[in-house]
Amino acid sequence: MAALMLSRVVKSGFEFLQTSFRTTSLAQRCTTGNVEQVRGYYVNWRMLRDVKRRQMAFEYANDRLRMNAIRKNTILPKELQEIADKEIAAFPRDSCPVRIRNRCVMTSRPRGVKRRWRLSRIVFRHLADHNQMSGIQRAMW
């Protein structure tokens, strides 16, 4: 019983930790039920900021879509559209999808990332040479 309560407290504490730092949740339970903290990190703070931007863009996606539908219009009166312009500018800056950068998932490299694999060219080449990529073969023709 005590172990259960303890594990629950620890679990809730860990959740709080998660929400504040937004780490990946890899906490695993061993046989006794105690939470073993397996920490997950994002590669760097830039990656973390990119993650935050993506989450925020998801939250505000619908609102932005509707506001833009009102703005990009030839039917509604222009006064309304001006007001809509101001409102959309008042949204938080991280909510616009333009700020998202497709970084490499392994190394957080912002450039040279192939979209299909979400990997930078260096990591891709490393994995492919070690036969870790299914269906990828060195080109020769």
Place this chain on the structure above:
Amino acid sequence: MYRRIILLATRNRSGISPIAEHSINITNQQETKRTSVSTCPNRQRMHYNKGVCAPNNRPFSTSTALSKENEESSAPKTGVTEAKVKEEEPRKSGKENLLDLLSAMKVGVTTKKKFQALKSQKSKEQPRVHPESMESATSMFQKATTEQQAQKESLSPELVAAASAVASSMPFKKSQTESELLQQLRKHESDTEVHKKGETNNIGNIIADMKVGKHPNARSPNRPANQIRFDDDGRGYTHDRGVVNEFDAVRRRKSLFTGKRLNIFPSTTDTTETEPKEVSVPSLWDIELAGQIAAVIKHLPRNGFEEMIQWTKDGKLWQYPINNEAGLEEESDVPFHEHVFLDSHLEDFPKQGPVRHFMELVINGLSKNPYLTVKQKMEHIEWFREYFQQKEEVLKESEAY
């Protein structure tokens, strides 16, 4: 083979030009692949000459009839006919609205009936008959017809009423069009049911109207080999024809469960072993206990397969075979007219003016969107309602409300 009915919706509200040409195709996607005679609607409208036959084989079409249809369909385009103008739509349920809309629409039919009738007759005259499978084929067709009759009641009465309303508004052959519309609806429903349940046993419903395909007999090259022929080595035995011919019938069956029943074993009747237990809402203690047991039993994955199983249970990995509608099981229960006919939600908006025009465009776009659930569409519309109510003053200043 199947009809393509193009419904041109013209809703004339005074002051605003007809907004959208709303084209609803009630054909299935399967059928569009099979239409050997596909008529492009644009091409249709160009054939005004009475004597000209299209390069598409149309031996039985009456070009006068076609030209009449063309004139009919082109007239509402110019917005001349205002005979069927509805000024006000009184508050009705969605399905009554559907009826109204359908009765107000102009319908242009674009296929050849006689050619189709001929084709269907021909297909029914040539069933491929194998002596062994004769019983199963006929029994399958019998089942199909009975099931089709039983399925008539599965269509909701409003849909049937709507179909009869559409048929009555059409210029010729009302009973035939009505029956074909009902057939389309039934097919649509049966397909969605099959898709939902994932059953492929009751394909009798679907194949009831399909063309009977010719079964290429792959064994025919073996028949001349039936005759005795001497081996070149002089050993005196023929080719292995006996084995081939014995198992020919068995091999021809595509599945294990076709064929005559032998009635050797008594069929087991599964009695209800598990009586429905009274399942009360599990308390927190029960949940905790279950979690504890699971935690004790669960071991760390020993290999990649177990890891993938664990991930699938967690939801991190998709379920294979890939189901495109993985999270959307409830959505398939929603009937199609709730997605398409969203006009009834526009009641709180002003009936004229740019706001109404804007909202009708929004609804037009939403009705064509197959990726959103009905809930999401409603949320969009509600958001706009609140927004315009907040901005009433601004709109009144610019005389737009």
